[in-house]
Structure formats: C-alpha cells, structure tokens
Amino acid sequence: MKAKDFGKKFDKGKEDIIDDLDLSTARRVSQEQKRINVDFPSWVVESLDREAARIGVTRQSIIKVWLVERLRAEAANKLPNGNATSGVH
Helix, strand or coil, X not given: CCHHHHHHHHHHCCCCCHHHCCHHHXXXXXXXXXXXXXXXXXXXXXXXXXXXXXXXXXXXXXXXXXXXXXXXXXXXXXXXXXXXXXXXX
C-alpha cells in the first residue's frame, strides 16, 4: 500500500489499519532498555520490598516508577536555561 493510501485510510478513522502495519520491527523511540547495576544498603532494599509488597508490584517496578516520577518532577522544576524555578507547582 502506498503511503498516500495508508494516510487516507488512517485519516478516515473508520477502518482498522493494524493489518497494514509490519509490527515485527516496531520500536518505541527513546524507550530502549539498558541494564544497569545499583548497590543499595540492605535497609533500602528491605524498605523497597515492603513498599512493593504493600502495593503489589515488584521491587524493580517500584524503583522504575519512583525514578521516573523524580526525573519528571526535576525536569518540571527547571527552566530551559537550566535554572530552578521559584516556588512549588
């Protein structure tokens, strides 16, 4: 199918386009996984495990969620020139 035809089909929004896509090579941009190792004191690991069990997720999941939340919060508190904003949002 030509891109123009695919675009028309997509724009109509009434037809399913999933069969027209080759998802075998699909990638999520900027979402590639990279493995790292981090050492924590045992009390931190125990605290992570308790909190993870409390909300029903794995230790790895809670670490990922908390890190992403913190990174987003830090990014939201920065101006484009790198200076911190004043006040809490």
